[in-house]
Amino acid sequence: MLKRWFDLSVSLVLLLTLSPLLIIIAVMVRVNMGSPIIFKQQRPGLHGKPFYLYKFRTMTNQVDKTRNLLPDDQRVTPLGKFLRKYSLDELMQLINVIKGEISLVGPRPLLMEYLPLYTKEQAERHLVKPGITGWAQVNGRNAITWEEKFALDVWYVRYHSFLLDLKILLLTLYKVMRSDGVFDPRNGTVEKFQGSISSVKEGQR
Numbered sequence: 001m002l003k004r005w006f007d008l009s010v011s012l013v014l015l016l017t018l019s020p021l022l023i024i025i026a027v028m029v030r031v032n033m034g035s036p037i038i039f040k041q042q043r044p045g046l047h048g049k050p051f052y053l054y055k056f057r058t059m060t061n062q063v064d065k066t067r068n069l070l071p072d073d074q075r076v077t078p079l080g081k082f083l084r085k086y087s088l089d090e091l092m093q094l095i096n097v098i099k100g101e102i103s104l105v106g107p108r109p110l111l112m113e114y115l116p117l118y119t120k121e122q123a124e125r126h127l128v129k130p131g132i133t134g135w136a137q138v139n140g141r142n143a144i145t146w147e148e149k150f151a152l153d154v155w156y157v158r159y160h161s162f163l164l165d166l167k168i169l170l171l172t173l174y175k176v177m178r179s180d181g182v183f184d185p186r187n188g189t190v191e192k193f194q195g196s197i198s199s200v201k202e203g204q205r
Contacts, residue, residue, distance in 0.1 A: 001161060007104050011097040018091060025088060029057050032079045038092060041164050043109035046129045051101040053109055054092040085179045105165040106131025107153035110193070117195040118150070125153040128160065135164075138171035146193045147153045 058080030
């Protein structure tokens with residue numbers, strides 16, 4: 001209850017305080033990329049229950065000759081890269097927090113298609129609400145492997161506390177200002193999770 005009260009209070013204050021910035025970002029996205037301004041995608045929440053996550057749009061809808069979307073790194077606009085660099089595209093998720101779908105702190109909500117790929121231990125990340133930021137985000141973000149991210153997420157699920165959440169929020173501000181780990185240094189963009197070696201072995205038993 002303390003966490004929910006904290007999430008709701010902070011999110012409402014931030015939305016009101018940052019409303020001029022949100023309007024400016026919305027106008028810039030509309031001018032540079034057109035409609036829609038908000039990117040909406042279904043993600044798994046608590047216990048894997050789906051919900052729609054909101055973000056400011058950062059990519060175009062460019063397609064190739066066969067009408068398939070171009071790779072993400074070819075569709076991200078300069079404005080989109082700037083929004084991602086400083087996590088400004090994530091600000092719309094404050095609405096998700098107010099709706100009670102996610103928390104300020106928790107494992108990041110990933111793609112629905114990843115659900116059957118998790119090992120039993122990795123699936124523990126869904127035993128708490130997902131968050132705008134989390135333990136994995138302040139310990140490497142996109143610069144670490146999927147397995148490392150999930151290990152950090154599971155550690156958070158098992159040992160989370162209100163004081164740890166406050167620590168993560170403060171570290172998040174520091175990381176955002178430094179733009180640490182926004183892009184995967186190996187590929188520039190984050191590759192999709194294909195399943196861990198251990199999960200493949202489990203599926204073959």
